[in-house]
Amino acid sequence: MMQAIYDRLKDRFQLGALDVRSRKGLAFVDLRREFLRPVLTELRDVEGFTHLILLTAVDWIEDERFQLTYLLNNRQKNLDLGLRLRLDRNLAIGETIHDLWPTAATYQRELREMFGIAFPGSPRVDEEFILEGWTDMPPYRRDFDTLAYSQQTHADREGRETSDPREFMKQILYPKD
Amino acid sequence: MKHMDPNFRKDTKTEFPQREELKPRKVTTPDGQVIDIEPLQDYFCQEPPKVHQKSYFKIVEDFYNWCRAESLWILAFGTGCGAIEMRPLMTPRFDAYRYGIQWRATPRQANLLMISGYLSVKTLKRAIRTYEQMQGPKYVVGLGSCTINGGMYWDSYNTIKKLEEYLPVDLYIAGCMPRPEALLAGFMELKKKIKAGNAEGANKYAEKFDWYKANQKAVIKDWDMPDYNW
Amino acid sequence: MSIDWPRIGYAALTLFIVINYGMIMTALVRKIGARVSGRYGIRIYQNYIDLVKNIALRSKITHGVMYYLGPVFRLTGGVGLLLFVPTIYGSAMWSNFSFAGDLVLALYFVFFGTLGMALGAAESGHPYSAIGITRGLSQVTVAELPLALAVFAISLQYQTLNITDIVAAQQGGIFNWTLFTNPVATLAALFAFVGTMMRSPFDVVIAPQEIPIGPPTEYHSSYLALMQTNRVLFPIAKTVIYMNLFFGGATNWFEFAIKVFAIYMISVLVGVVHPRFRVEQSITFFLKWGLPVGVLAILLV
Amino acid sequence: MSFKDVLSPFTAWKHVLETPVTIKDPLTREAADRYRGFHKNDIELCIGCSSCEAICQNAAIDMVPVKDPKEGDSGLRPQIDYGRCCWCALCVDICMTGSLTMSNEYIWFDEDPDAFRFIPGVDAKSWDSSEKGYRREGGRRLSGTERVEMREMEPDLRIGNFDEIVAGYDRAEAVLEADRCVECGLCVATCPAHMDIPDYIKTIREGDYEHGLELLYNSNPFSEVCGRVCTHNCETACAARHEGDPIAIRWLKRHITDQVPYDRYVDIVGKPDLAKTGQKIAIIGAGPGGLTAAFDLARMGHAVTVYEEKEKPGGMMRYGIPEYRLPYESLDRDIGVIEAMGVKIKCGVRIGKDISMEKLKADNDAVVLAIGLHLGRSTRVPGSESPDVEKAVELLRRITAGEEVPVPKKVVVIGGGNVAMDIARSMARLQKQRHGEVGITVTALESFDHFLADEEEVVESREEGIEILDSRGPQEVITVKSGKNKGKVKGLRTWRVDSIFDEKGRFNPHYDEGDEMVHDGEMVIEAIGQVSDVSLLGEKLTEALEWNRGRVKIDHDGRTSEPWLWAAGDCVKGPDVINAVADGHRVAQSINQVLVAMREAKA
CATH class of the missing domain: 3.50.50.60 (FAD/NAD(P)-binding domain)
Structure with a gap:
């Protein structure tokens, strides 16, 4: 079923290969940016993917890319289709789809705050979402080291000290080595 | 042990801009007057908390303390996951009411603030306001690992680790989360402490007010409230 | 007019007895309620401890004059209601300041506390207080309607507005009670009774989790202690009216204790097992059931 | 809303006279038998391997010095911070010795937030003696307990030649074995050369053999050799030894050297670039x-x-x-x-x-x-000066050098160490080549309980048809007293050993003269030590x-x-x-x- 949908869309929108490694009824496909809106519209209005389950991002810091995943659901046929879109990490500007699904505005607000991906035109996108008074880099970016930040902000309780068995044993058993 | 980037430095330079609605501004009233409004000054009380003396007669204070201990009103504000452990206490299974422990829905009427687990910076702000709205003598109990040293959220960018730096804590109860029985045992200990006249957290807070405020402001960057919220 | 000093003393004594009775009885009622839900419930003397604890709080903040007067008004409502209603029939000592038109005054006092409370709570500036007051006033207004109609009906029936006279007319046997002579009016009044006792299903006013406690959200320490006192006094004063109007009054303190408890239990009986109505639900309920019964009572007289 | 809906709630009033469901005394209520309560540690069983610390997701565990380390025990013990712990019990599940357990005690409060840090088993707690609480069930282990078996040449195939017996792990086997390692590092200090054992085992898991080889040659230029014949003290210190087989560290080392082509070695090890x-x-x-x-x-x-x-x-x-x-x-x-x-x-x-x-x-x-x-020591028993009495090291050298050595049909070896096994098995191979059958008797001074040679050597020797006798003290090399073969060795006379050392621990063997044996042989080889x-x-x-x-x-x-x-x-x-x-x-x-x-x- 998924394959049929894919075949109908693939050539018109130059989709990447259909990735069906996950469970049955769930597939992912890569697509290019200029086709995002037409594909989403087509899927929603023609193919019955009426529900945007989530919109989330992955930080592929090694490739200098953000990957946006639009996960859609077709309730009638019990199908889930994920559209994957890659953005330049240094110029992270996505395209808002709040007019297709109003709920996307919330996801986009979250992505703006947690990943620093801009969505020009999305309602209230620049307002604070979860964080309050956040001035550092967006915390879901992978170059944000949460442990280091935590230790620089919220000091550990004192009196914690640990020894590595191999070093400790070496020093005691072979003090001169 | 989790990997940590030794070169990571948090941004300590950027100041969080004051919120628009808190900036001083001029407002035209319906009858045409133009008045200055400075929200932080006008909307809130600016008076720091005072140290309150004990009753002059020891026997009276002892009696009061006994009553305070036997009428422990807890604020029903679930700050973290431990809130779920208080429900069995309210309900028939453990029925804490028989020990004089009751839950109140408003900080004004509560004497005991339970910090029931992790406190994100955002919740900390609410907890501080809540605590300051409570009437003394008031008590704070920290539940579980998170309040002691960060617990599961030890590496979180947004969760505080040591509760006693922000609020005067009377008692910690270990667990993740502590079971209702452990909570009850903790309450009994707190009662003993109150009866002995040692639960003077509110006065401690007033005495070390500047220290507490400095700690609070070190983590709450958008301090959009007055220093003292009664 | 000469001041009748002993009468004032007796009234104060009445107040004292009723408050203590209320302290114990409400605790007992809470214990019963707890038993129904399978708990042990609070200790029987818990109310006293809570009261002392609240008085003993060290810090008290105020929101202004009306805020301060709110609980005073509220307590005045309760005290006033009690003092103008004969507590024990046939006893000069315990008849307080009962007089010829006291029924009208009593009805006024039923409302008085609520209004005072509304003013005080409003001054605290807390939005939940405002919500609670709105809910409270609208619900109380509708809930008291059947009572007003029932009172109208029995004053027609007994041709008097003096409570003592109404009690007197019911003496001489259980079947002389208004309960049996005018069951429809009694039923109408009971609608109002259950509706104004601040118990489920009609306690959305104080909905503790939703609008923290409602009107008294901002009240604490001594203010709260005053309100607590009223909270044990006022329902009993109100129950006394119902007792006098519909259940033949009481001729001694023992009868008083039994009857008040029994009548009080009517609201408890409903309250501890029913979930809460929303405001519009309870208004609809009173308009649909309470009001017709009240009208019917008048018509039947 | 039907009339029934109004009335049915009233049925709840039936509870008013029932006993409440409330627990009467919740403060002394015991938790379930397998409740994950506060930690206990059997301090004697614990080896301080720090697996608990490594697995803890909350960084709740520190290893703190408690006693001086000895072999296979780091002397460190876990200190647990209850400001971190979430009682997931992964530390109990991973514990290599089963010493770390949990009681079912769960009530602990204190005014002092620093009080919630303790060393289970060292800091006395009320729950130390608790019998109940969470512990690992039976054989359930997060790391495997059984060593991946090493494939070896069958005895009848190997006895006639000097081909290498041990085949070495293939990749799948090596990864399986490497996966059992918890990277505690107890072996590092125990290894005399302090090889980075956990690190090179890790490279096997990751398939990065070149890095593995680099690690090996950093600390041991004889990694190929040690991958085969090391006495592997490390394996006696291995944390996995306590509830299963120790990790086959030696074979894993060999596996790395097997996997990297030799022409890459020098590049990987790196020529000195210093002036x-x-x-x-x-x-x-x-x-x-x-x-x-x-x-x-x-x-x-x-x-x-x-x-x-x-x-x-x-x-x-x-x-x-x-x-x-x-x-x-x-x-x-x-x-x-x-x-x-x-x-x-x-x-x-x-x-x-x-x-x-x-x-x-x-x-x-x-x-x-x-x-x-390189010089063999002699037993100096009567007859040991005979030319047919050889020294093991000397004989081994001659075999290696390709010199002709006498190979009689029956040989007696004196000694119970690895050298004795080496010469016995070498002679056995020569005998098989020359005569088609093996005739070797090894007489060791020690009993099998205190044997010096590695157990696998003994097992393999026996598989190859070598007779090994324990607790035999050599008394005399019997020579032919007369005739054509006068002076030729014809056997060894031994007595049974009662004890080897005296009360003061000095070497002073005590024999049971009644239990005398004569081992036939035309050659006696002494393998009792070198100088x-x-x-x-x-x-x-x-x-x-x-x-x-x-x-x-x-x-x-x-x-x-x-x-x-x-x-x-x-x-x-x-x-x-x-x-x-x-x-x-x-x-x-x-x-x-x-x-x-x-x-x-x-x-």
């Missing part, structure tokens, strides 16, 4: 100790020459260890790497004869004595040096009482390759320090 220091060092003896020192010193930029008396380098590794355990090819590969570092090895040069000690001293900045133990051939030192130097019970006395770093002379390896320390390697490192380090100081003094 030459111009300082010269002579090393006497091309065994593991000497060559390791040479390897290190060459990598430090010194010019190193190794003098070896025998035809080929390798010392005891070549002339003591039979080929079926250590193929010469493997040894040559390791020596090849060492030579690639710029070490010159001069074979067939005997110091004292071809070059004098004085000349060495004069030509070099430092000299290392690494001459090993150094120190004759090359010359009289003057022997006089000058300080000695310690027949061995040259050295300080911690291997330096003798003569400041220019260091000594390393078997001749001064323990009798195995890895100790010699460790010695080599130590000596090289010490020499380098001295040489650097000399350079600085000059400059």
Whole structure:
């Protein structure tokens, strides 16, 4: 079923290969940016993917890319289709789809705050979402080291000290080595 | 042990801009007057908390303390996951009411603030306001690992680790989360402490007010409230 | 007019007895309620401890004059209601300041506390207080309607507005009670009774989790202690009216204790097992059931 | 809303007279038998391996010193921070000894937030004696308990030749075995050369063999050799030993060397890129100790020459260890790497004869004595002077050198160590080739309970048809008293050993003379220990040096009482390759320090 949908869309929108490694009824496909809106519209209005389950991002810091995943659901046929879109990490500007699904505005607000991906035109996108008074880099970016930040902000309780068995044993058993 | 980037430095330079609605501004009233409004000054009380003396007669204070201990009103504000452990206490299974422990829905009427687990910076702000709205003598109990040293959220960018730096804590109860029985045992200990006249957290807070405020402001960057919220 | 000093003393004594009775009885009622839900419930003397604890709080903040007067008004409502209603029939000592038109005054006092409370709570500036007051006033207004109609009906029936006279007319046997002579009016009044006792299903006013406690959200320490006192006094004063109007009054303190408890239990009986109505639900309920019964009572007289 | 809806709630009133469901006394209520409450630790069972610390997701566990470490016990014990713990019990699940458990106690409150840190088992707690609480169920372990079996050549196939017996792990087997390692590092300190065992095992898991090889040669230039014949002290310290088989560290090391093509070795190990220091060092003896020192010193930029008396380098590794355990090819590969570092090895040069000690001293900045133990010791029982009585080390050397050795049909070996097994199994192979059958009897002084040889050696020897007798004390080599074969050995007479040491722990065997046996054999081989051939030192130097019970006395770093002379390896320390390697490192380090100081003094 998924394959049929894919075949109908693939050539018109130059989709990447259909990735069906996950469970049955769930597939992912890569697509290019200029086709995002037409594909989403087509899927929603023609193919019955009426529900945007989530919109989330992955930080592929090694490739200098953000990957946006639009996960859609077709309730009638019990199908889930994920559209994957890659953005330049240094110029992270996505395209808002709040007019297709109003709920996307919330996801986009979250992505703006947690990943620093801009969505020009999305309602209230620049307002604070979860964080309050956040001035550092967006915390879901992978170059944000949460442990280091935590230790620089919220000091550990004192009196914690640990020894590595191999070093400790070496020093005691072979003090001169 | 989790990997940590030794070169990571948090941004300590950027100041969080004051919120628009808190900036001083001029407002035209319906009858045409133009008045200055400075929200932080006008909307809130600016008076720091005072140290309150004990009753002059020891026997009276002892009696009061006994009553305070036997009428422990807890604020029903679930700050973290431990809130779920208080429900069995309210309900028939453990029925804490028989020990004089009751839950109140408003900080004004509560004497005991339970910090029931992790406190994100955002919740900390609410907890501080809540605590300051409570009437003394008031008590704070920290539940579980998170309040002691960060617990599961030890590496979180947004969760505080040591509760006693922000609020005067009377008692910690270990667990993740502590079971209702452990909570009850903790309450009994707190009662003993109150009866002995040692639960003077509110006065401690007033005495070390500047220290507490400095700690609070070190983590709450958008301090959009007055220093003292009664 | 000469001041009748002993009468004032007796009234104060009445107040004292009723408050203590209320302290114990409400605790007992809470214990019963707890038993129904399978708990042990609070200790029987818990109310006293809570009261002392609240008085003993060290810090008290105020929101202004009306805020301060709110609980005073509220307590005045309760005290006033009690003092103008004969507590024990046939006893000069315990008849307080009962007089010829006291029924009208009593009805006024039923409302008085609520209004005072509304003013005080409003001054605290807390939005939940405002919500609670709105809910409270609208619900109380509708809930008291059947009572007003029932009172109208029995004053027609007994041709008097003096409570003592109404009690007197019911003496001489259980079947002389208004309960049996005018069951429809009694039923109408009971609608109002259950509706104004601040118990489920009609306690959305104080909905503790939703609008923290409602009107008294901002009240604490001594203010709260005053309100607590009223909270044990006022329902009993109100129950006394119902007792006098519909259940033949009481001729001694023992009868008083039994009857008040029994009548009080009517609201408890409903309250501890029913979930809460929303405001519009309870208004609809009173308009649909309470009001017709009240009208019917008048018509039947 | 029907009438029934209004009335039905009233049925709840029936509870009013029932006993409440409330728990009467919740404060003394015991938790479930397997509740995950506060931690307990059996402090004697615990080995301080830190697996609990490593697995803890909340960084709740610190390892703190509690006692002095001993072999296989780091002396550290876990300290748990209840400001972190979330009672997931992963630490209990991973615990390698099963010492860490949980009680079902769960009530702990304190005013002081710093009080919630404690060392279970050390800081006394009320729940220490609790019998209930969470612990690992039966055999359930997060890490596997059984070692992946090593494939070996069948006895009947291997007995007729000197081919290598052990096949080595393939990749799948090695990963399976490597997965069992918890990376605690107890083995590191136990290994004399402190090899980075957990790290190179990790490279197997990750498939990064080249990095693995780099790690190996960082600390041991004889990794190929040690991958086959190491005495693997590490495995006796392995945390996995406590509830299963220890990790096959030796085989994993060999696996890494097997996986990397030899022509990559030198690149990976890396030639020294330091400027030459111009300082010269002579090393006497091309065994593991000497060559390791040479390897290190060459990598430090010194010019190193190794003098070896025998035809080929390798010392005891070549002339003591039979080929079926250590193929010469493997040894040559390791020596090849060492030579690639710029070490010159001069074979067939005997110091004292071809070059004098004085000349060495004069030509070099430092000299290392690494001459090993190449002379066999004799039992000195009657008849042991017979020409048919051989010494094991001597015989092994001749076999390696390809010399003709007599191979009688029946041979008796005296000794119970690995050398005894080596010579017995080597002779067995020769016998099989020559006569088609094996006729070897090994008589060991020790009982099987205190046997010196490795158990696998004993097992394999038996598989190859060798008879091993324990607790036999040699009394006399029986020779033919008359006739054509007069003087020829015909057997060994032994008595049963009651005890070997006296009460004071001195060697003083006590025999049961009633239990006498005569083992037939035309040859008796003594394998009861070796001594150094120190004759090359010359009289003057022997006089000058300080000695310690027949061995040259050295300080911690291997330096003798003569400041220019260091000594390393078997001749001064323990009798195995890895100790010699460790010695080599130590000596090289010490020499380098001295040489650097000399350079600085000059400059």
